[in-house]
Amino acid sequence: VAERVSREVPGTRVRRVRLEIGARTGLVAEALEFGYDLCCQGTALEGSTLVIEHIPGRARCRSCAQELETEDWVALCPCGSADLEWLTGDELRIRDVEVE
Numbered sequence: 001v002a003e004r005v006s007r008e009v010p011g012t013r014v015r016r017v018r019l020e021i022g023a024r025t026g027l028v029a030e031a032l033e034f035g036y037d038l039c040c041q042g043t044a045l046e047g048s049t050l051v052i053e054h055i056p057g058r059a060r061c062r063s064c065a066q067e068l069e070t071e072d073w074v075a076l077c078p079c080g081s082a083d084l085e086w087l088t089g090d091e092l093r094i095r096d097v098e099v100e
């Protein structure tokens, strides 16, 4: 992520990066925050703040068309079906970047 932002905003200093992370990516916000400062050293992002927006997983059941929201990686519809179409939760994207 740090590399991508550096490429997108060459020559500027970045103050804040906002990331959207879906519940189903398996990424832990704390782990990312922990590694962030280290990754940013020596780049335009050094000293910037990482803001993580968590996106819960939403799925629609293909059996009964009910929608459910879950933090789990696998889920069952209350009707018992595991045949789910995932609507959100797989996101990993840079939402916006604030530069100086």
Ligand SMILES: [Zn+2]
Pocket (backbone or CB within 6 Å): 061, 062, 063, 064, 065, 066, 077, 078, 079, 080, 081
């Ligand atoms: Zn269902």
